[in-house]
Structure formats: C-alpha cells, structure tokens
Amino acid sequence: MDETAPIPSPGLGTSGNDDPDRCAETVRTALEIGYRHLDTAQMYDNEAAVGEGIATSDVPREDVFLATKVHPSNLAPEDVRETTDRSLERLGVERVDLLYVHWPTGAYDAEATLPVFDELREEGKTARVGVSNFTTDLLEEARELLDAPIAANQVEMHPLLPQDDLLAYCRERDVTVVAYAPLMQGEAGDVDALADIAADRGTTPEAVSLAWLRQRDGVVPIPKATGEAHLRANLDPPTLSADEVARIDAIEERERLVDPDGAAWN
Template sequence: MQHIVNAQGLNMPKLGLGTWPMLGEACTRAVEQALALGYRHIDTAAAYNNEDAVGQALLNSPTPREQIHVTSKVWWDQLQPDAMRHSMDRSLKALHSDYIDLFMIHWPSTDWDLPRTIETLVSFKEQGLARNIGVANFPLPLLRTVVEELAAPLSAIQVEYHVLLGQNALLDYARQHDLALTAYSPLARNRVTEVPVIQQIAAKHGVSPTQVALKWLLDQPNVAAIPKASSEANQLANLAALAVNLDDQDRALIAGLSKRERLVSPDFAPVWDAFDR
C-alpha cells in the first residue's frame, strides 16, 4: 500500500504524530522518539503551545528537515492579515525552520474578512513560507466557498474523523478537488477500544482495536491520520497498524456503525453540516 497522500503538490505521510496536548520536554522527547522510529509527519499548531518543543526535537533529530512533513496552524482569533503574518513568523521561529510544509487556518471565525484572510494564507504559499496551505474544521459550504469562489490553491483539510463520526460529504468533495483529508482524534479519544464491532474485528486479526480503527482510515484514498502517542509502545503500535489487512466484511461492519459521535465542538465551532450517515 502507498503510505503517502499525494494532493495538489502535497506529499504527506498518511500516518502522522499528533502532538496536542503534549508540552515542553515531554513533547520534545515524544517527537524525537517518533522520528527515530520512522515517523515523518508531525502535526502541531500555535494554539497547542508546543511549537517550540517540536522545533527543539527537529533540531535534535539526525533526520534532515526536508525529510519531515510538519503541519502547523494559525488560531481563529488571529485571522486578520497582520495577525496572521505575525503568527506565521512566530511559528517559523519556534520550529527553527524557514518554511512549514502545510500551514492551515485552525478554525473558521465569525468575525473576519474571509477573502482577505484567504488572500493572506495564499501569500504564504506564494512567498515559500508554506509549501502547501489548507484549512481545518471548515464545514463543506465554507470549504466550497474557499475552493470555488476564492480559488484558493488548498492542498488539505483537517477535521475530526473516526469510525464513530462520518465525513462522507467532505471526503467526496476532497477527492473531487484533489485535497488530502487529515483525520484528527482518529481513535475517538480511545473510545474505539470500547466498541464491540471494533473489538470483534481486532480479535479476528489478532491486533488491537486502535489498530483496526487507524487502518480503516489509512486504507481510504486521500486520508491521513494523526493519533497522539507519547510512549514508544503506542507509537510503535500505531506504525504497526499500517500492516493490518482489513477485508470487505470488516469494512461492512464498520460502515454499519452509527457515525454521529462528534467529540470536538467548542463554543466557537461553526455550525456543522447534517451528520453523514
């Protein structure tokens, strides 16, 4: 299986390391360890308050920077052009890098000039500060506006996606427009371990429920996943998920699960689309 998502010039490893809510030295150690184990995709954000810790791991690692895909994001209250530029400058400094592989708007705002925000995001790509640009937590109508009306050259969208929350409409759109979809909270904050269907499939293959849930995502075209894992055991287990072979019966069982369990919906979240069935 191809373990890379190729989309609009983006070449992003399908399995990445999510770093929220890790901080400080613990975060640095976890990222260094992941890179030593073979991870080449690290996800961070200004709002995580750990870009400096990730940057220190990048400095400490013998893996060349150009071999590591780094995603970072600007917070929703920093989407005026000058604030966005300051956020980008801070991120680059913290990460000890002169570019970010994928730079995203973390959440949409209700108080913004969307065309100017997107124009600023696009300027980062044009200036080479971001190799690729994207958005996170945008519902489909807003994503459609950015792609079709504002003609932004996005490479990716990042949203909550797991066996208990469907994203069929967004996925269909992403594939039609050659976008990667990165799944955050891909293990539903470990709730996948309690789902009898997932337990049943895991027992059948002699693997863990988390590995089943991860591989279900990673098997899908255009989909990447960024589980948080700090321990070596969990990082290795997630890597081993790449070798799991799910069959059509497994996928049919997972398709039959309710896909309504959204776990991340803060006060400032947008109005979500109707749940995908």
Template sequence: MPRLGFGTFRMAGNECQPVVESALELGYRHIDTAEMYQNEEAVGAAIAASGIARSALHVTTKVWHDQLAPDAIERSLETSLRKLRLDFVDLYMVHWPSSSMDLPAVLETIQGLREAGLTRAIGVCNFNMQLLKVVLEDIGAPIACHQVEYHPFLGQEAMLGYLRAQGIPLVAYAPLAQGRAANDPVLALIGEKHGVTAAQVAIAWLLDQPGVVAIPKAQRRETQRANLDALNVRLDDADRKAIAALPKNQRFVNPPFAPQWDV
C-alpha cells in the same frame, strides 16, 4: 504528505520534546502541531535533535481563530517558524474558521505566505461544507488538504466525497475518537481476527479509504510503534461492513466557536 502522521495536541511543555523525538526515531516523518498547542518550541527542539534532513520531514502548523486578521496571520507564522527553528513549514492551516473573519483576505494572506516561501502549501481545518465550497468554488484557493475530526464513530461521507472530487485529501484528527476506539467491542473483535488491537483497526480503516490521512497522537513509545504498524493491517469486506454499521454521529470535538456542522 505521509498518510500516517503524528499529532501533538495536548502535549504541551517539557513532556512534548522527548515524545516527538521518540516518534521521529521510530520513523514518523509527518509532524502536526499548532500555535494553540503551545508546543512548537518543543517540536522544533525535537526536530533539531533528530538530525533528520529537513527535506525528509513534513511539518504542519496552524493559526488560531482569533489571529485571522492579515497582519496577525503573518506575525503568527513568523512566531511559529522561530519556535520551530525552521525557515518554512510544509503546510500552514487555518485552525478554525471565525464568524468575524474576512475569508477572502485570510486566504489571500496565507497564499502570500506560500508565495514568499514561508510555507510550501496551505490548508484549512474544521470548515463545514458551506465554508469549504466558498474556499474552493467562490475564492478558488489552492488548499492542499482539509483537516477535520474523523473516526469510526463519526461519518464524513459527504465531505470526503466532495474533497475526492476536488482531488484534495482529508486529514483525520482524533482518529481514535479520543481513546474510545481502543475499547470498542466491534473493533476489538476485528482486531482479534487480524492479531492486532482495536486502535490499530481504527487507524487501518481510515487509511484503507482513498484520500484519507490520519494523525493519531501517542505519548508512549509502544503505542507510537503500534500506530505505525497499523499501516500493515489489511481489512476485508466483512470488516468494512461491521465498521460501517457503527453509529456515525458521535462528534467529540465541538467547541463553542465551531461552525454549524450540518450546512
């Protein structure tokens, strides 16, 4: 999995295909989509138009929390593959946990899909620590990663430490805090020192951490390129100290069906 991917949340409809085509042209090889985004057809069309070898791409999609019955999961992946025009995805994830799900059955089902060759790996998103420990310690599911909101204004130290101990990467979505990082004065000051933007600093901060993958989204080509260029930003200890001092309690993705985060 490339450490810098391309997110496609809120890129529904006709606007999505040319945006993903642009990202692929610039060099992105990790594309993150989901059933709920309603853009898998556009993502699939962009991949088909790119001419890039399937083996060079990492494609992630996800099953929505109201489709976690075993037969529904299987149908969801079949539908996603058809829309994506792919024989398999590289990573299939539970998008959000559900209070009514049978978690062992969910994981058994997606493991079965992996064994059937329909996905190369499986993962979960938005699980709290309690649920994640059930996945890894009680059930022993071989998840490849855990995707959660993570940016300079939301701490994930406990989660990240636990995942590192398990050898599992954390995939950071909303890595720019839904645009807020671009206007943060602390990040901007660090950016001035390095000749880059505040947003590039935010991405560089995530990628500076072992075991962290980031999937920023960007519709404009110049922003897509700037995010890629963040791979070349090297922060120093003073930068890290300044970012560590930012408030770390700002969660911007917290829908009504989200789990209780502090357990």
C-alpha cells in the same frame, strides 16, 4: 519536501503534548522510527518543542512534512502574518510544509484572511495552504478566494464520524482529508464492531479504527501518542479485510467527540 508529493501517512498529532521535554522527545522518537509528518498548532503551545525535536533528530529537515495552524484569534490579516513569523521562529524553520486556518471562527473572515495565506505561500513561508474544520460550503468559498489549491482539510474523522459526504467532495477536488481523533479518544472499545474485530485479531479497537482510516482513499490520520510502543503501533496498524471494512462501514451510530465552543461543524 517536494511540494507535489503526497502528504505522508500517518502523521503524528501533538495536541495536548505541551510538556516541552516530553514533546521534543516524542518528536525525536517518532522521526527515528519512521514518521515523516508532524502536526502542531499555535493553539497547542508546543511549536518550540516540536522544532527542538526536529532539530535534534538525525532526520534531515527536508525529509519532514511539518504542519502548523493559525489560531482562530489570529486570523485577522496582519495577525496571520505576524503570528506565522512567530510560529516559524518557534519551530526553528524558514517555512512550513502546510499552514492551516485552524477554525473558521474567531477573527476569520474569508475575504480578508485567505489572501494572506496566498501571500505567505508566494513568499515561501509555507509550501501549501490548508484549512481545518471546514464544511463543504466553507471549502467552496475558500476555493473561490484562494489562488493556491487547498492541500488539506483537517477534520475529526473515525468510525462514528466517517464524514462520507465531506470526503467525497474532497476526493473530487484533490483535497487530502487529515483525520484528527482517529483513535476515538478512548471510546473505540465501546463500539461493538471495533471490539469484535480487535478480539478476532488480537489487537486493540483503537488499532482497528486507525487501520480503517488508513485504508480510506484520500485520508491521512494523525494519531496522538507519546511512548515508543504506542508510536510504533500507530505507525503499523493491521490491514483489514474487505469484510471487516464493510462491518465498520455499516456502523449506524454517529458521535462527535471533539466539540470546542464556537466551532463550525462539518
């Protein structure tokens, strides 16, 4: 895929989809119905299945935007290089379109870790460099150390965690925000504004949450799904009116839904 092209939206999140047969079938189905952005990670233990899904689909590899992430425990320089090669082998590709630092924790040391990502890009093993779960301060540090532009910062984002300041920072610097947990992990129905809009439209609160994200400039959501019906629904959410967007923007409640130990929060 063209290195200057926008990151396709939405992407398919694969976290938790670690049954090999199911994961490969999900990827095949997603590609067949129109997805062109696949998100995986060393942490997800499904890179081989994602690669099988790509290889056995009818969609050419060059039409697929493929992203993976280096596990926090593998962020020492030599481990970045070695485990990225293993990821490429599992995925069955010569390069990925985006390689992320998964979390700025574990073995992460900005001055030691980030130059290796530059080297991997120069060697053609990744087209773009990204980070995940980075604060604005960590982004600023990374931008100073990297030769490559930061293509994306993948963070939790949804109506209860809009990340407005982080999004504004990223927009000003041409960093795409890739939003995980966009369907709010089953909690969207508990948010009155989302439930009310969904009832008015005859859709689901999750679809409303996803629609709101897709209408935010500079945001690419990566919803998770397995069945074809859910994959199709996530590919084509409703278009919200300006009033509906304003109602969601006005939500005051804040909640982070993903909280792994040792994470550095935005």
